[in-house]
Amino acid sequence: MLYMDYAATSPLYEEVIETIAEVMKSHYGNPSSIHRLGVEAEKLLQSAKGIIASSLKVTPNEIICTSGGTESNNLAIKGVAYNYQQRGKHLITTQIEHPSVKEVFAGLEQEGFRVTYLPVSKSGSVQLADLQAAICEDTILVSIMYVNNEIGTIQPIREIGQYLAGFPKIIFHMDAVQGIAKLPLEPKAWGIDLCSASAHKFQGPKGAGFLYRRAGVQLKPLLVGGGQEFGVRSGTENVPLIVGMAKALRISMDNLAAKIAHKQTLRQQLLAGIGEIPELSISGSELEQEMAPHIVHFAFAGMKAEVVVHALEQKGIYISTRSACASGESKPSDVMLALGYPRDVAASGLRISFSDEHQEQDIALLLRSLQEVVKELAPMRNPSVIHRGKRN
Structure with missing residues (x-):
């Protein structure tokens, strides 16, 4: 079996599985309890937050633990919109965000907020000039992945963060x-106020994620009750998964530069091979520095993507059509439409x-x-689609 769908989810590191099991077995106290078992669980929780914070060069009290990326995105966007709506009700995002962002903005539009969806270039990149033109006195949030x-x-992101530093009343969220x-x-350091993450994308457990919240940013809670996570996210913390998330992040961030270089080599090998198959056309930028090292996207014009996925599955190879949250749908990709594809x-x-x-x-086999x-x-x-694989 060759699994190459890491952007959908990733297998856990063996060390992470062992750590989660040990915490579940031996440290099952509620971190809000005042007895010894509770105190031990609280210490593990704070230690995990310290590891996460250190990886991002922020402070532990700026880390809010959640159930994953979807909750983190919802908390960031709705939390800002509801908390700062007296300043204004204009929000900015892009046309190619993940559904856990895009659908939140669509919901807020139904509640009376005004949303600007920034276009992207043919390679899928936001242009700073478009953001500059969209900002107005009513703008309270910019959310860009x-x-x-x-x-x-x-x-x-860094260019956008530097520009938004001149607008202290605008909150900058990044998925x-x-x-x-x-x-x-x-x-x-990049001028980001809120940053969402999900553990299962870096070989940690599903059901765990976090939101970095810069000190001073206020969020209206989506979940209320016990007041955990600084009163922003009530609910007993899932200590085993949070500890596993921290361990997975530490392992993943270790020797990051070397890992990036290795994946870039694999990506170039993959791009070269796909480029030799005339029926396929590669999406995105031709500049390596503008593309993530672990993702390659291409189109097979005239063929339904799911047919290719299942054909490769029969050979023991697993890839995907798009976001796992939307891969079961047969409608065209919103991202590719935004890039100008028919x-x-x-x-x-x-x-x-x-x-x-x-x-x-592995790349050669694929x-x-x-x-x-x-x-x-x-x-x-x-046949009517074969020669339409290029963008408009």
């Missing part, structure tokens, strides 16, 4: 789910995502299998 979860474009532990990340081509996109544990022989599948399926393509 670090790495696009579908095609892998890296947004100019870093696909960027954390894959690329350098220093939210405080609707029928936008329904043929495929995503390969891998880890630093993969090797060149390419051989992909060539076989394309050769087999090519005669079945919709």
